[in-house]
Amino acid sequence: MGTLGRAFYAVGFWIRETGQxxxxxxxxxxxxxxxxxxxxxxxPLMNLFDKAPSVHKDAFVAPSASLLGDVHxxxxxxxxxxxVLRGDVNSIVIGxxxxxxxxxxxxxxxxxxxxxVLPTTIGDNVTVGHSAVLQGCTVxxxxxxxxxxxxxxxxxxxxxxxxxxxxxxxxxxxxxYGEVWGGNPARFLRKxxxxxxxxxxxxxxxxxxxxxxxxxxxAKGLEESEFVKVLHKKFARRGEEYESALxxxxxxxxxxxxxxxxxxxxxxxx
Amino acid sequence: MFxxxxxxxxxxxxxxxxxxxxxxxxxxxxxxxAHALARQHVQxxxxxxAQRSFATEAAKxxxxxxxxxxxxxxxxxxIIPLGQWLPKVAVDAYVAPNVVLAGQVTVWDGASVWPGSVxxxxxxxxxxxxxxNVQERSVLHAAWSSPTGLPADTSIERYVTIxxxxxxxxxxxxxxxxxxxxxxxxxxxxxxxxxxxxxxxVVPPGRRIPSGELWAGNPARFVRTxxxxxxxxxxxLAVAIHDLSRDHYSEFLPYSTVYLEVEKFKKSLGISV
Numbered sequence: 457m458g459t460l461g462r463a464f465y466a467v468g469f470w471i472r473e474t475g476q477x478x479x480x481x482x483x484x485x486x487x488x489x490x491x492x493x494x495x496x497x498x499x500p501l502m503n504l505f506d507k508a509p510s511v512h513k514d515a516f517v518a519p520s521a522s523l524l525g526d527v528h529x530x531x532x533x534x535x536x537x538x539x540v541l542r543g544d545v546n547s548i549v550i551g552x553x554x555x556x557x558x559x560x561x562x563x564x565x566x567x568x569x570x571x572x573v574l575p576t577t578i579g580d581n582v583t584v585g586h587s588a589v590l591q592g593c594t595v596x597x598x599x600x601x602x603x604x605x606x607x608x609x610x611x612x613x614x615x616x617x618x619x620x621x622x623x624x625x626x627x628x629x630x631x632x633y634g635e636v637w638g639g640n641p642a643r644f645l646r647k648x649x650x651x652x653x654x655x656x657x658x659x660x661x662x663x664x665x666x667x668x669x670x671x672x673x674x675a676k677g678l679e680e681s682e683f684v685k686v687l688h689k690k691f692a693r694r695g696e697e698y699e700s701a702l703x704x705x706x707x708x709x710x711x712x713x714x715x716x717x718x719x720x721x722x723x724x725x726x
Numbered sequence: 727m728f729x730x731x732x733x734x735x736x737x738x739x740x741x742x743x744x745x746x747x748x749x750x751x752x753x754x755x756x757x758x759x760a761h762a763l764a765r766q767h768v769q770x771x772x773x774x775x776a777q778r779s780f781a782t783e784a785a786k787x788x789x790x791x792x793x794x795x796x797x798x799x800x801x802x803x804x805i806i807p808l809g810q811w812l813p814k815v816a817v818d819a820y821v822a823p824n825v826v827l828a829g830q831v832t833v834w835d836g837a838s839v840w841p842g843s844v845x846x847x848x849x850x851x852x853x854x855x856x857x858x859n860v861q862e863r864s865v866l867h868a869a870w871s872s873p874t875g876l877p878a879d880t881s882i883e884r885y886v887t888i889x890x891x892x893x894x895x896x897x898x899x900x901x902x903x904x905x906x907x908x909x910x911x912x913x914x915x916x917x918x919x920x921x922x923x924x925x926x927x928v929v930p931p932g933r934r935i936p937s938g939e940l941w942a943g944n945p946a947r948f949v950r951t952x953x954x955x956x957x958x959x960x961x962x963l964a965v966a967i968h969d970l971s972r973d974h975y976s977e978f979l980p981y982s983t984v985y986l987e988v989e990k991f992k993k994s995l996g997i998s999v
Contacts, residue, residue: 479983491977493984495991496801520802520826537802537826537844538863558826558844558865586844586865586893603865603893604910604928621893622910622928622944640944666848670828673806681803688812 498522504544512552516667519674530554530580534667543576551580551597555663559587574610581660585621593625600656602638616653620645802826808848819854820971823978830879834858838971840890850896851879858886859967861907869896869913876914885964889925897929900937902960920957924949 483490500517501509502524509527511517516534525543529535530552539556541548542563556562556578564576574592578584582595585603593611595601601613602621610628613619617631620638631637634653636645676684804821805813806828813827816834821827822841829847833839837854842863845852850868854860860882868880882888882899889907897911900918905911906925914932917923921935924942935941938957940949 476986493982493987495984495987498801518802518826520824537828537846538842558846558867559842559863586867586895587863587891603895603912604908621912669808669848670806673808673828674803684807685812688807 507543509541509543516671516674518670532664532667534663534670536560536667536670546575546592548576548578550578551582553581553660553664554578554584555582555660555667556584557586557588557603557663560584560589561587562590564592579615581657583656583660583663598653598656598660600659616648616656618648618652618656811847813845813847818975820975822974834884836968838968838974840864840971847880849878851881853879854882855884855886855901857884857961857964857968858882858888859964859971860888861890861892861967863891864888864894865892866894867896876916878913883919885961887960887964887967902957902964904960904963906942920952920960922952922956922960 483492498520500519500521500523501511502522503509504525507526509523509525509529511523511527511529512531512533514531515529516536517523517529518535518537518539520537521535521539521541523529523535523541523543526547527541527543528547528549530550532553533550534555535541535550536556536558538559540561540563541550541556542561544564546564548562548564550556550562562576562578562584564574574594576590576592576594578590578595579597579599581598582601583599584590584595584601585605587604588601589606590601591607592609593607593613595607595613596615596617598616599613600618601607602619602623604622605619605625606623607613607619607625608627611625612630614631614633616634618636619625619631619642620636622640623638623642624640625631625637625642629637629642631642634648636648637643638645804823804825804827805815806826807813808829811830813829813831814833815821815827816837818835819833820838821833822839822843824841824843825839826844826846827833827839828845829849830851831845831847832851832853834854834856836857838859839845839854840860840862843860843865845854845860845866847868849870852866852868860866866880866882869878871878876898878896880894880896880898882894883901885902886899886905887903888894888899888905889909891908892905893910894905895911896913897915897917899905899911900916902920903917904922905917906923906927908926909923910928911917911923912929912931912933915929915934917929917935918937920938922940923929923935923946924940926944927942927946928944929935929941929946933946935946939951941947942949
């Protein structure tokens with residue numbers, strides 16, 4: 457059987473070589489409109505000469521995020537997919553347990569109209585929602601920036617304050633302790649209750665746990681992720697109805713079990 | 727004689743060039759290490775003085791990890807399985823390579839997810855229905871539970887157009903809707919069938935957009951009802967975007983040829999292929 461296996465191996469090689477030659481032929485035919493794939497040159501952590509991001513090893517930085525320049529990220533924080541944290545002109549400091557959710561933008565790029573260039577500081581346990589834009593602002597601990605919010609230069613968000621979703625907070629606005637501001641331009645909406653304030657810390661904690669699951673998954677090498685794909689194919693379930701109707705129980709391998717904190721953690725209602 | 731002299735000159739030049747290059751490299755390296763040393767000593771002070779007191783503890787304890795991955799040649803994977811949940815993409819759905827699908831995401835037939843979007847089904851399910859499209863840079867997320875009684879998963883039914891840069895969180899969108907660009911739909915909101923949300927609208931948690939109406943604003947308010955012609959246009963828009971996504975889809979080969987680059991890369995590093 458050794459010779460048969462080797463024969464298959466050689467034939468496989470011939471077919472692949474033929475395929476590569478055909479690929480080169482097709483590329484020649486495409487001529488000017490050919491696209492040659494390059495390795496991904498995207499750098500999650502990029503330094504600008506001497507300004508390098510320093511990220512704590514417990515923090516989760518999604519591979520598609522971009523941390524450029526002088527960015528400091530504390531322990532248990534998470535920077536989710538597609539974020540851009542641009543610390544080129546000044547520094548960005550992000551505390552511990554903070555999460556900057558997907559597609560957000562934190563930067564200090566332009567110089568202010570009043571001439572001041574402010575570093576951006578985000579405290580501990582802050583939740584910055586999806587697609588938020590924070591420019592030159594300071595956010596204290598345990599605050600909550602809703603998704604899609606835009607915070608312009610010099611904004612100061614105090615502890616336990618909340619910026620509602622879609623808000624546009626004008627320059628140099630100060631959002632006091634325990635208040636909800638929203639709208640365009642941002643106005644005082646109402647005061648927060650005690651439950652809601654504790655909810656912020658809880659949600660930041662939940663996000664840290666979620667980030668650990670994503671960090672583990674994104675850190676997998678090629679062999680591991682391919683193995684997981686094979687396992688998924690083998691243990692593909694046809695849906696909950698099929699299984700419960702048959703009454704059968706499928707054994708799922710350990711690799712396919714999510715971490716406990718992803719399944720058991722519940723985010724309380726807003 | 728002259729030839730010998732010129733050859734000696736050439737050798738001299740190449741030698742001096744290489745010497746200068748080495749010198750430049752060494753000096754750069756020395757400069758960089760000196761910089762790093764200087765920065766380590768000086769780093770604590772300016773950070774302390776510049777920040778508020780609450781952030782100093784964090785700033786002092788942040789140290790870059792030696793094993794932090796700075797660059798991975800694979801970039802960001804498109805499909806991120808979390809435990810048992812594997813995002814499923816239909817065979818003829820176009821999902822741009824820039825997109826991140828994580829957790830329980832199902833993209834049904836004819837749907838398209840355009841570049842820059844993030845579909846994060848880690849807390850709950852996300853499903854994109856037949857011939858729907860999620861345009862550029864949108865973020866779809868699902869919370870664990872929603873304040874209303876509606877299911878907390880984000881489900882987008884057939885023929886829905888979700889405009890660019892919109893944020894959807896735990897909402898239900900019934901068939902044949904148009905969600906304008908940069909709109910924000912919060913937990914538990916329901917957009918009923920054949921309605922249009924203008925660009926930039928913010929739908930507060932638990933809000934219902936009735937069928938056949940046009941809503942806009944932050945927070946979303948009723949503008950007018952839709953005429954019959956406009957209602958007929960809605961699925962036509964979805965189908966038009968589906969046709970456009972066919973063009974985009976055909977630009978990509980079924981398998982990428984990056985492996986050739988990787989093999990070249992590994993060979994140049996001396997790693998056995």
